[in-house]
Every structure is written in C-alpha cells, then in structure tokens.
C-alpha cells in the first residue's frame with residue numbers, strides 16, 4: 001500500500017522535510033510520496049483545505065503561517081496540540097483529521113540523544129529563552145518529562161509569565177527579563193534559545209551576551225540557519241557544550257512519521273547528512 005503525505009505552508013520551496021520523510025520511508029520500507037503544497041496567504045485557506053479533504057492523504061505537516069489557522073478545520077486535537085495551541089502534524093484517519101504538535105517531543109528526543117543526563121536528572125536547572133510557539137512546545141515537553149526547574153526569559157515579560165502560569169513544573173517557575181538574564185545565566189545547566197534572534201540574515205545577533213556560564217553547562221539553539229549561531233559560538237567560547245537546532249527538525253519529523261505510520265525510523269547518519277545539506281546551501 002502506498003502512502004501519501006504532504007507539507008502545507010508558505011513558503012515551503014526550500015523545506016528539508018521532503019528529504020527527511022523520503023529517507024524515513026526508505027528506512028521503514030514504505031512506498032509513498034511526500035509533496036509540498038504551497039498556499040499563498042492571498043488564496044482563501046478554507047477553499048484549499050476543503051479540496052484537500054477530497055485527496056487521499058494519510059497525513060500532512062503544517063508549517064508557517066498556518067499552524068494555528070488549521071485548528072478550526074480539525075476534528076480532534078491531541079494533548080500536545082491543545083497545550084501548545086498550534087498544530088504541525090495532522091493524521092488523516094477514517095475521514096477524520098487529528099492535530100498534533102511534535103515540536104516538543106522532537107526537541108526532547110534530540111536532547112536525550114545527545115545529553116541524556118539533562119532529562120534523567122529532574123533537578124537540572126533549565127533556562128528557556130523565548131515564550132513563543134516553539135518555546136511553549138518545548139516547555140510542555142520538558143514539564144511532561146518531569147523536569148522540575150524551568151525558568152523563562154523573554155523580551156516581553158508578560159508573555160513569559162503567561163507561559164509559566166499555563167503549565168507548572170515542580171517548582172514555581174521564575175521569569176527573567178533579557179536584561180537580568182546575562183548575570184543569572186551561570187545558574188543554569190541547560191539554556192535553550194528559542195527566539196528568532198540570530199537567524200539568517202542577522203547571523204551576528206545574540207539574544208543576550210553569554211560570558212558567565214556554569215561548568216558543564218549545555219547551550220542549545222533551535223535555529224538551524226545558520227547551524228552554529230552567534231549564541232552557540234559565545235556559549236562555546238564561555239566553555240559550554242552545544243546542541244544544534246537541526247536535530248529538533250529531524251526528531252519532530254521522526255515523531256510525525258511515527259504518528260502516521262506507527263513506525264519509528266532510525267535517524268542513523270541523518271544528523272550528519274542534514275548538517276551537510278544545510279551547510280551546502
């Protein structure tokens with residue numbers, strides 16, 4: 001049986017998701033297609049989606065700018081999508097569309113793969129930088145995994161407070177302003193950068209300067225263009241270990257594939273291949 005998957009968004013031309021899912025299909029011995037469906041914001045979204053319902057899709061990914069726009073068109077929302085308030089994966093089953101958000105689990109898997117002790121030891125102190133959609137997904141996954149100490153730094157303090165009050169980990173999360181963050185960064189075992197600061201073309205920018213970090217701290221950035229952001233470069237110079245953003249891209253796709261096919265494909269060698277593809281751009 002052949003499977004039909006797709007990616008919906010705007011723009012999607014340069015997305016690496018088709019490459020990732022084609023690799024997964026080969027590894028899982030599944031025949032099928034993963035096509036890109038670009039919906040311009042000028043086109044009525046509802047019309048395109050209604051036509052899509054008639055297609056024989058097994059599942060699709062949904063990306064910028066439609067992760068929230070899709071919600072009214074879904075029949076059910078999984079717990080992750082409810083908690084995050086955004087959907088990036090849809091399972092089409094028996095005429096129903098079910099929405100999921102795989103970003104949080106994807107991030108968690110990528111981190112566990114490289115730094116398992118950060119998740120195993122629930123007492124590790126984590127600083128989440130940013131309070132947007134990606135931060136919400138990661139915060140939810142970390143709290144679900146039992147992490148007890150997660151503080152949030154954000155440019156707009158109220159958004160950090162809103163996120164911290166929505167889901168409470170074991171302790172009362174502390175919120176930090178970006179001005180306070182540099183002097184407190186040394187308290188954390190893991191710093192997770194989720195804002196868009198430092199993304200191409202503004203590759204020289206950092207969300208806040210990192211100079212005083214704890215021994216053995218891990219700095220993680222979910223940006224993957226560029227792969228080594230200015231944030232990661234500063235963290236490395238301050239003695240931290242670093243965790244690259246393309247790994248989250250890979251594992252959120254792995255979890256989406258698992259939702260669609262009930263198979264978890266191996267990611268062996270794919271991190272390096274993905275890295276080469278990103279660097280070759």
Ligand code: ATR
Nearest residue numbers: 130131132133134135154155156159194195196197
């Ligand atoms: P995503 O879904 O990718 O997380 P988002 O929901 O738009 O995107 O969230 C963007 C995040 O980047 C927010 O935390 C935002 O901070 P605010 O809540 O203050 O807007 C943060 N961000 C964007 N540009 C920033 C900048 N120049 N400096 C600091 N933070 C920034």
